[in-house]
Amino acid sequence: MHILVLGAAGMVGRKLSERLLRDGRLGKTDITAMTLQDVVAPAQPAKTGFPVNTVTCDFAVPGAAEKLVADRPDVIFHLAAIVSGEAELDFDKGYRINLDGTRMLLDAIRLVGGGYKPRIVFTSSIAVFGAPFPEAISDEFFHTPLLSYGTQKAIDELLLADYSRRGFMDGIGIRLPTICIRPGLPNKAASGFFSNILREPLAGKEAVLPVSEDVRHWHATPR
Amino acid sequence: MHILVLGAAGMVGRKLSERLLRDGRLGKTDITAMTLQDVVAPAQPAKTGFPVNTVTCDFAVPGAAEKLVADRPDVIFHLAAIVSGEAELDFDKGYRINLDGTRMLLDAIRLVGGGYKPRIVFTSSIAVFGAPFPEAISDEFFHTPLLSYGTQKAIDELLLADYSRRGFMDGIGIRLPTICIRPGLPNKAASGFFSNILREPLAGKEAVLPVSEDVRHWHATPR
Numbered sequence A, B: 001m002h003i004l005v006l007g008a009a010g011m012v013g014r015k016l017s018e019r020l021l022r023d024g025r026l027g028k029t030d031i032t033a034m035t036l037q038d039v040v041a042p043a044q045p046a047k048t049g050f051p052v053n054t055v056t057c058d059f060a061v062p063g064a065a066e067k068l069v070a071d072r073p074d075v076i077f078h079l080a081a082i083v084s085g086e087a088e089l090d091f092d093k094g095y096r097i098n099l100d101g102t103r104m105l106l107d108a109i110r111l112v113g114g115g116y117k118p119r120i121v122f123t124s125s126i127a128v129f130g131a132p133f134p135e136a137i138s139d140e141f142f143h144t145p146l147l148s149y150g151t152q153k154a155i156d157e158l159l160l161a162d163y164s165r166r167g168f169m170d171g172i173g174i175r176l177p178t179i180c181i182r183p184g185l186p187n188k189a190a191s192g193f194f195s196n197i198l199r200e201p202l203a204g205k206e207a208v209l210p211v212s213e214d215v216r217h218w219h220a221t222p223r
Helices: A011-023 A064-069 A084-089 A091-110 A148-165 A193-202 B011-023 B064-069 B084-089 B091-110 B148-165 B193-202
Strands: A002-006 A033-038 A052-056 A075-078 A119-125 A170-176 B002-006 B033-038 B052-056 B075-078 B119-125 B170-176
Touching: A002 A011, A002 A064, A011 A033, A064 A091, A075 A091, A084 A091, A084 A148, A091 A119, A091 A148, A119 A148, A148 A170, A148 B148, B002 B011, B002 B064, B011 B033, B064 B091, B075 B091, B084 B091, B084 B148, B091 B119, B091 B148, B119 B148, B148 B170
Parallel strands: A002 A033, A002 A075, A033 A052, A075 A119, A119 A170, B002 B033, B002 B075, B033 B052, B075 B119, B119 B170
Antiparallel strands: none
């Protein structure tokens, strides 16, 4: 099984890649090759039991996706995205990466031909939802994103569902909450302060909570 | 007030244009000019109290939308679309017209500049919803389209909401049900048989109901 990870140098991408490399399999299937892609160079892992190829490129430029799927990876983890704060600040960039990039990827898969139908695991976001929220968000809670980032993720979900229904791929979207504690410097995620208020005091630094103390938010954290 | 109607030669576009031409105003504002666009030539109305320009072009080719909004129409009725059956049969054409075309239009409006912020009225569809349906569909019923057409319309709604939130336009989407009785020959709408089963017997022709007799569906009909 050949696995392609897009956005492999990000926080979630690194954790996922490390786990796949350590396990050497996904579910019950042995991994035979991995490709790690990101716009910044992904770390080349040492001592792997199978070939691991690292690719440094912008996946959202015309032609990039075609190259990434040309050798027909069986499973594609699509984690590549502009984060929420940046997508809100830079309208064109957000739509270019988060919508056009994803659509070019889905179209590249669709056009490989020869019955190619990979599993594609897409990281969506709870930003597809908009306040006010009920006590619990059910599977049928409607999508009224309040940011361009959430709009782009909601559109990607719709595309993924339609392309899967059409038989071009076997897609699944996972709506991730804020993943923390993010190591290193803050990124441009609008929810980045949730990492900051935990990480900075641990490092002896001051952190500012920019929202009311009674704000309730969804988190997940890797081991 | 200058009004632009995209898809002016279609059933809804013709009815809408006739009404606007007859009233000479929209709400309380006098119409001073109209532009009627379609991919087939819109009829040139006779004896109007203001200039009416007809444009025959594919609105979804690069550069077309820029020309259509260059003289800054105050209200844009965007009715141009590939219907459901055709969007399902021709994947690329459906996405090109219903998604790319709409997005190019919204981007053309966004990039006019100088504070241009038109009212845009977009005809969406009940196809943004997917069965099973509740007894009544509330404003918060979630969107799980079962066809590419509904997917494209749901994406357009998300774009319209985000572009309006950003202040690029004052957009509204209207989810039209099946509009019947459509005159003339059937088109490629998946729901076209709802017109057929009413129109054909009136013309002494046989019509086939392709669904179960207990199917319940939403209709509207112009006067």
